[in-house]
Amino acid sequence: MKETHDDNNTAQNHSPHPGSQPDVKLSYRASRILAIKELLTAKHVISTTELETAINSLKSRNPTDGAKVIARAWKDPSFKQRLIANSEVAISELGYALDQHTRLIVVENTAAIHNVIVCTLCSCYPISLLGPPPDWYKSFGYRSRVVKDPRSVIKEFGLLLDTKIELRVHDSTADIRYLVLPMQPTGTSKFHESELAELVTRDSMIGVSNPTLPKHRRSSD
Amino acid sequence: MKDSYKPDYRINDRVRIKNVYPQGHHRTPWFIKGKIGHIAAIYGKFLNPEQRAYGLDGCPKQALYRIQFKQKNVWVNYLGETQDTLCVDLYERWIERV
Numbered sequence: 001m002k003e004t005h006d007d008n009n010t011a012q013n014h015s016p017h018p019g020s021q022p023d024v025k026l027s028y029r030a031s032r033i034l035a036i037k038e039l040l041t042a043k044h045v046i047s048t049t050e051l052e053t054a055i056n057s058l059k060s061r062n063p064t065d066g067a068k069v070i071a072r073a074w075k076d077p078s079f080k081q082r083l084i085a086n087s088e089v090a091i092s093e094l095g096y097a098l099d100q101h102t103r104l105i106v107v108e109n110t111a112a113i114h115n116v117i118v119c120t121l122c123s124c125y126p127i128s129l130l131g132p133p134p135d136w137y138k139s140f141g142y143r144s145r146v147v148k149d150p151r152s153v154i155k156e157f158g159l160l161l162d163t164k165i166e167l168r169v170h171d172s173t174a175d176i177r178y179l180v181l182p183m184q185p186t187g188t189s190k191f192h193e194s195e196l197a198e199l200v201t202r203d204s205m206i207g208v209s210n211p212t213l214p215k216h217r218r219s220s221d
Numbered sequence: 222m223k224d225s226y227k228p229d230y231r232i233n234d235r236v237r238i239k240n241v242y243p244q245g246h247h248r249t250p251w252f253i254k255g256k257i258g259h260i261a262a263i264y265g266k267f268l269n270p271e272q273r274a275y276g277l278d279g280c281p282k283q284a285l286y287r288i289q290f291k292q293k294n295v296w297v298n299y300l301g302e303t304q305d306t307l308c309v310d311l312y313e314r315w316i317e318r319v
Contacts, residue, residue: 105262120250148252149300149301150301151301152300163302164302165304166302166304166305167302167306168289168306168308169307169308173310174248174267174311175268175310176287176310
């Protein structure tokens with residue numbers, strides 16, 4: 001359960017306790033995963049404890065971690081520079097670390113370029129900063145459509161992109177994970193870092209939406 | 222960029238992705254095979270997934286590049302804008318100079 005190419009990790013979703021047999025009928029893929037898990041533990045390739053530790057570590061991250069990184073980048077231009085130049089060093093300043101097998105590249109949205117992330121081969125995702133990917137990110141529909149018709153896909157997420165902007169899709173087919181640095185919403189220059197972090201959604205760090213101000217905060221400056 | 226190797230390609234070099242279909246695991250999506258783009262980033266060397274998929278050690282490491290393509294050059298009927306691009310991370314053995 002590292003940030004590697006696993007296209008199916010549903011076994012634990014079906015089983016309320018590690019190692020217990022669920023009552024519900026499992027899908028083919030879910031039973032296959034369960035069988036592989038049992039074989040790996042029976043043959044001492046990996047222990048149940050190691051497995052649980054890995055799953056817990058995976059689940060311990062969520063998009064609020066990524067949001068803190070983005071908010072810091074908005075607030076501190078030198079941090080933003082470091083984040084784009086060497087994300088690993090920058091995020092370590094906030095206490096975050098990457099999975100040892102991967103690298104993280106932060107791509108910045110500007111007035112001229114809007115970035116969107118996908119893994120067409122499976123579901124590679126910056127788990128270290130966002131936690132496990134949403135189901136739609138892993139779906140065949142998103143993965144196959146966002147590379148060839150990205151403007152329609154992001155429109156379905158509610159994002160209508162200006163026709164003059166370059167829409168840049170990143171297919172993370174290898175060891176690099178991508179995180180989008182969205183543009184800071186206008187009217188938020190006086191916000192505290194923690195207030196800014198609340199505006200940063202998971203989807204905006206994937207690039208299928210933009211952070212927006214909640215209605216009651218609009219026209220504040 | 223910790224690796225102190227000399228990459229075969231430089232930023233902005235025009236390259237074509239090999240249009241081959243070898244048996245076994247590889248991480249080059251079908252839609253990018255045979256397409257022409259340019260080197261957008263040089264990432265250094267990584268363990269070769271075409272070996273690691275079979276429990277091998279992944280050595281020698283493979284140089285990895287981010288290659289950027291004009292969407293219009295990838296999809297015949299691309300519905301978006303002319304300036305839209307697609308970036309795919311690809312290993313050196315899949316790349317040839319144009």
